[in-house]
Structure formats: C-alpha cells, structure tokens
Amino acid sequence: MKIIVAPNSFKGSMNALVAANAIEKGLTKANKEFEILKAPIADGGDHFADIMVHALNGKMVKVSVLNPLKEEIEATYGITQDGKTAIIEMAKASGLALIENKKLDALNATSYGTGQLMKHAIENGCTKIILGIGGSATTDAGTGILAALGFQFFNKENKSFIPAGGTIKEVVSIDNSNTISGLDNCEIQIACDVENPFLGQQGAANVFGPQKGASESEVIELENNLTHFAQLTEKQTGKKISNLTHGGAAGGISAGLFAYLDAKLINGTDLVLNQLGVIDQLDTSDVVITAEGKLDFQTLEGKGPYGLALKAKTANNIVIAIGGSIPEKDLYKFEAFDALFALPDSPMKLEKAMDEGERLLENLSFQIGKLITSLKTQSSR
Numbered sequence: 001m002k003i004i005v006a007p008n009s010f011k012g013s014m015n016a017l018v019a020a021n022a023i024e025k026g027l028t029k030a031n032k033e034f035e036i037l038k039a040p041i042a043d044g045g046d047h048f049a050d051i052m053v054h055a056l057n058g059k060m061v062k063v064s065v066l067n068p069l070k071e072e073i074e075a076t077y078g079i080t081q082d083g084k085t086a087i088i089e090m091a092k093a094s095g096l097a098l099i100e101n102k103k104l105d106a107l108n109a110t111s112y113g114t115g116q117l118m119k120h121a122i123e124n125g126c127t128k129i130i131l132g133i134g135g136s137a138t139t140d141a142g143t144g145i146l147a148a149l150g151f152q153f154f155n156k157e158n159k160s161f162i163p164a165g166g167t168i169k170e171v172v173s174i175d176n177s178n179t180i181s182g183l184d185n186c187e188i189q190i191a192c193d194v195e196n197p198f199l200g201q202q203g204a205a206n207v208f209g210p211q212k213g214a215s216e217s218e219v220i221e222l223e224n225n226l227t228h229f230a231q232l233t234e235k236q237t238g239k240k241i242s243n244l245t246h247g248g249a250a251g252g253i254s255a256g257l258f259a260y261l262d263a264k265l266i267n268g269t270d271l272v273l274n275q276l277g278v279i280d281q282l283d284t285s286d287v288v289i290t291a292e293g294k295l296d297f298q299t300l301e302g303k304g305p306y307g308l309a310l311k312a313k314t315a316n317n318i319v320i321a322i323g324g325s326i327p328e329k330d331l332y333k334f335e336a337f338d339a340l341f342a343l344p345d346s347p348m349k350l351e352k353a354m355d356e357g358e359r360l361l362e363n364l365s366f367q368i369g370k371l372i373t374s375l376k377t378q379s380s381r
Contacts, residue, residue, distance in 0.1 A: 006290050006308055020040045026369060107214070132268060142252065171228075269308060295326045
C-alpha cells in the first residue's frame with residue numbers, strides 16, 4: 001500500500017518536515033510494508049521558502065531588513081542553483097511571528113522588509129520571484145513592498161512617505177518613475193494561501209485584521225483605508241481590485257502587487273504540490289495523510305491540506321487529515337476528507353500539546369496505520 005505523507009507545518013510546534021518524519025515513524029511501526037512517500041507541503045505560509053528551496057536544491061541568502069515595526073533584523077530568502085529565481089517567504093521579514101503579541105500594530109505595520117528582500121534578489125540577478133505571503137503582520141496592501149522597490153507615495157502636500165494600513169488614506173498619487181533597475185523585467189508570482197477578496201466582510205481587514213492586533217474600530221478604519229486605495233488604484237492603473245480573488249491575502253499585498261507589478265496570483269498549494277511532484281504520484285497511491293496545526297473553516301478557503309485533499313479525492317485516494325484541533329461541529333463541510341483526527345491523546349493544555357507534538361503525532365499515526373492495515377486485511381478476505 002502506497003501512502004503519501006504531506007503535512008503542513010504546525011505553527012509554533014513543528015515544521016512540515018518534522019511532522020512528516022513523525023507520521024512516517026508511526027506508520028512504519030504499525031506496518032513495515034507500507035510504501036511511504038514523504039512530501040512536506042506549504043501553501044505560501046510558514047516554511048514555504050524552506051520547502052521550496054529544498055525541493056529545488058537551492059540555497060538561502062541572508063539580508064539585513066526592517067521588520068514590520070521598522071526594527072532592523074536579519075532575514076533569509078532562497079535562490080535557485082542558476083541564480084535566476086528567488087523564493088521569498090514574507091513571514092521571514094514581515095511576519096506575525098517577528099512581533100510579540102502585545103506589540104502587534106495593524107495600523108502601522110509595514111511590508112517594507114519584504115520589499116527589501118525582493119530588491120536584493122533583483123539587484124543580484126534574479127529575473128523571477130516566487131513570493132509566499134502567509135503569516136504576515138501587515139495590512140498595507142503591499143505599499144511597503146512597493147516603496148522599497150522605488151515607488152513613491154505622495155500626500156496632498158505633495159510630500160512622499162511610506163504608507164501603512166493606517167495611513168493609506170493619505171495617499172493621493174503614486175509615482176513609479178524611479179523604480180529599481182531590473183524590476184520591469186522580473187516576473188513575480190505570488191503563492192496565495194487563501195482566496196479572500198480585497199474588500200468586504202471576507203476581505204483583508206475584516207477577516208485578517210483582528211489576527212494582526214486590530215480592534216473593532218481599527219478594522220473599520222482599515223477597511224475604509226483599503227477602499228480608498230482600491231479607488232485610487234483603479235484611477236491610476238485601470239485595474240479593479242476590490243473583489244479580486246486572493247486579493248485579501250496578507251493584508252492586501254497580492255492585490256497591490258497585482259495592480260502595480262503585474263504579479264501573477266497563484267494558489268500556493270498547487271504551486272508547491274506541482275514543484276514537489278506530488279500531483280504525479282496521486283494516481284499510483286492509495287492513501288494521503290495530511291495535517292496542520294489547526295483544522296478549521298479557514299482550511300477550506302484554500303489552505304494546503306484542503307487543496308491536496310481535493311486533488312487526492314479526484315485520484316480516488318483515501319484522505320486522512322490530522323489537526324492539533326478540529327472543528328466542534330459541522331464536520332460534514334469537510335467532505336473532501338474521509339476522516340479528521342485531533343492530535344491530543346488526553347485532556348491537556350495547548351502549551352503541553354505543542355511541546356509534545358512529535359510524540360502525539362507519531363502515536364496517532366501508529367493508530368491510523370493499524371486501522372489502515374486492519375481494513376486492508378478485511379477487504380482482501
């Protein structure tokens with residue numbers, strides 16, 4: 001029996017490779033005859049760059065940049081062997097994980113550091129950038145990135161400034177006459193981990209603003225500011241971004257780069273699965289086991305496990321998902337999965353579950369392996 005093991009990361013507990021190894025150990029203990037293909041996945045979020053660089057046999061480059069609160073840090077990005085393609089993970093320069101919860105500032109956080117990574121890559125010969133945008137701390141529609149690449153944003157006093165979520169409303173014009181050399185010849189692909197539109201109840205501000213520290217009143221302010229940006233963008237570029245699919249990802253960065261850099265918005269899961277060759281393996285596999293830290297209804301908005309499940313079911317695989325937690329109700333909505341399993345094996349605090357993630361995942365995978373073996377044995381009688 002061939003089993004594809006393709007977990008996402010468990011944020012704060014295990015990266016996808018560690019999770020894949022733990023699942024493999026449990027399955028192997030249950031049945032040494034399993035043929036196991038490990039394919040740790042990402043959807044544009046955590047560990048996207050690491051997984052892609054590993055798959056492409058590339059290397060990581062370290063750069064000094066500004067974090068979302070404009071504090072200097074060192075961040076890395078990946079580069080392919082030929083030096084032409086950069087794999088950039090926004091979270092490494094502009095991510096939530098870089099800021100203490102008490103310091104989260106949705107109105108002032110900037111994506112400028114991610115733009116610095118892109119600038120470094122282009123100035124060092126890259127003609128293609130694949131940007132994973134999950135886990136961001138910003139709601140600035142990518143204006144910070146654009147500023148780092150040479151775009152200028154002017155207020156009504158004709159003074160240039162770098163906008164953030166709380167100040168985009170002050171922008172009255174955008175000038176791209178002084179962008180960095182090589183930008184016009186650089187293809188930009190954005191690996192999006194959600195399909196949410198730029199504006200509205202399912203948009204960047206309303207859905208993701210609270211995760212970035214925005215209060216109820218700040219969410220309203222952000223929505224108003226992004227609406228202004230969408231109107232200004234349509235006036236300057238002729239492109240409508242209000243309802244753009246994927247446009248709400250990472251605080252609207254995908255919408256901003258789509259409008260001003262002609263970036264291509266791609267489902268991050270599809271990009272990674274194709275790069276890893278997982279899609280080609282589905283027709284010859286029997287079971288797919290995927291996982292992530294929290295299986296919830298956002299999972300169904302384009303996250304890695306769901307994207308994989310849809311493709312696996314089309315290829316007639318049994319699909320099993322493991323989560324640090326699973327929904328308390330409406331499980332019928334997860335019909336792409338044949339079974340959902342929660343990780344904890346006893347009542348425990350979140351911190352304990354995260355600390356013991358590998359053990360829990362290995363033990364649960366052992367049980368799943370025994371169940372698969374038993375079902376296979378009965379079906380062959």
